[in-house]
Amino acid sequence: MGAALRRIQLGSALSAFGVGFTVPYLYVYVAQVRDLGAGTAGVVLAVFAMAALAVLPFTGRAIDRRGPMPVLIVAAVVASVGAAALGLSSNVTTAVLSAAVLGAGTAVMSPALATMLVQCSGAATRTRAFAMQFFLQNLGLGIGGLVGGQIVDTSRPETFTLLFLIEAAMFIVLGVVAVTVRMPHSPAFADARPTDGSAAKGGLRMLLSHRAMVQLCVLGFVLFFACYGQFESGLAAYGTEAAGIEPSTLGIALAANTAVIVVAQFVVLRLVERRKRSRVIAAVGLIWAFAWIVAGYAGLGHGSQTMATAAMISTYALFGLGESMLSPTVAPLVADLAPESMVGQYNSAFALVKQLALAVGPAVGGPMGASLHGPYIVTFVLFSLGITVLALRLGRRLTPVQDQPSLAVVPSRVVALSVPDAEETATATAESATAPVAAPVAAPVVSASAPAAAH
Structure with a gap:
């Protein structure tokens, strides 16, 4: 660094x-x-x-x-x-x-x-x-x-x-x-408003016209709703009411979640940084679906109290494994989708989606986790599988470099903004394959059209 x-x-x-x-x-x-x-x-x-x-x-x-x-x-x-x-x-x-x-x-x-x-x-x-x-x-x-x-x-x-x-x-x-x-000097902040006046008409309109970003926001809402929105509300209520674990055990479970993140983060990073982001996020959905099934065993499996406690701690640990896979994929993808003059707006929009999920998650999950134990588990298993489906659909909207940054040849602060048409992608690939080796570029920014124009 x-x-x-x-x-x-x-x-x-x-x-x-x-x-x-x-x-x-x-x-x-x-x-x-x-x-x-x-x-x-x-x-x-x-x-x-x-x-x-x-x-x-x-x-x-x-x-x-x-x-x-x-x-x-x-x-x-x-x-x-x-x-x-x-x-x-x-x-x-x-x-x-x-x-x-x-x-x-x-x-x-x-x-x-x-x-x-x-x-x-x-x-x-x-x-x-x-x-x-x-x-x-x-x-x-x-x-x-x-x-x-x-x-x-x-x-x-x-x-x-x-x-x-x-x-x-x-x-x-x-x-x-x-x-x-x-x-570092960033020309985006020297003149934040695009010269075509589109930002003056509303950055939100431009963002909503960017289909890949909209899909990522929907995926982000489901991610945060199905995980973070349940940690201290629905899942905690389910653990104490259905699984019968002691409240103090929730502290141990949260500690296990943090421990997995701290221990596994860079091991996981080596495994995922050269793989497609969409497939990594899809794998997180499968891991979390399994985590909810384990939680279901804790509260509905009629096993011993020791097994129920171990299952709940394992649930939080599995969530931590998924979180460590998301950290190097989701947040960088938001930045890579953003036009150069709207990086802050894209980051803020995604943060807003996260806050909405964290507000809605406890309101929905809390009552379900406390009283509707079976439906609660089934609901969030389905939400986790929905993460997998949404991630794979998002992958079809991304450019190859957006989905797998290791393919990038020229370092860039902000990567291509939107998904070009299939014909444009094929043409650009053919031209790059036949073009002679050029002299080193002077500027480290790859320019691209605004998402509104691309779609």
Whole structure:
């Protein structure tokens, strides 16, 4: 990694470390430590998610017009203020408002960091850059949660205040690190608006005309709905109600999930980085379908309690294996589909899809996991198989380099934007095969037509 990329990864890991201090204990803090009740805690969690949904539609254009660094710095400051305020909140109003500020700040960070990674990497290195970010963020979250668990004491509110202040400090550290990054020159941010005026008519319209990106967003919603949207809601309720495992075992299961990601990430990376992205994602669907079947055995198999516990822990571990396969495929693919002047908007749109899935997932999965045990398992086995089908269909929409970046010959910050017609693809392939070897190109960007024109 170059110096800029190393600093971005460091800042991302440190912010994840800070988030890990508070995420596992937010509900307990609001409901029990501040004695505001379970209803208020639910409102705080909902507001946290809704704030993200409110700001993400505007984040992408700000990134593309101003650049990702200033947007990230502002977001880090906002998140820091929200975290510190939440740690000092003692009534419903301040807790809800603080959660809204914190949720808005952290939501903006994700597409800003993703866009910085895109600018600091090429087609040959982007897969590993996103895999490294995912690895470091999970490692940071895991360590932060473990350290935070040694500090908290429900009888002493000041220990929870300390956790939130540590989180706030880590956001400031991220902002400081971002200031020190020397981003490579990107002509996209010198003139973010395409000269044909299409962006002025609405970047969303352009994005929706890009069929490959729309298919990827649908696939992303199903991915996050069937996995992350169930971790702390439906699957947790199913494990305690149907499988009869102890609540403390859920912590062990989540730790197993993180451990698999940390241990397997780079082993998996070596296996998938030279394979087609669509087929890797399709394989994840099969792995997760098997994970849900294992969960079904835990709650419906009438085995011993020990076997049920082992099955639930194995379910979370299998989800972690699938996550480690997704990190070097999905996020880089979003960047590779984006027009050069809309990288931020594409990243923000995908982050918005993720937030929607994380909001809908618990609302649907929670009640089903608690009471409709059989239908719950069947539903999410089918959703996982749907991932496989959607991934294979997406693969037919991608160019060969978009689907398998290892085929790229010329390094590029932003790869071809949309899928050309079959005749155009055949012509381009024939011309590249017969063309003489050219002198080294001066610019590292491969230009292509906008997705609206291609479709």
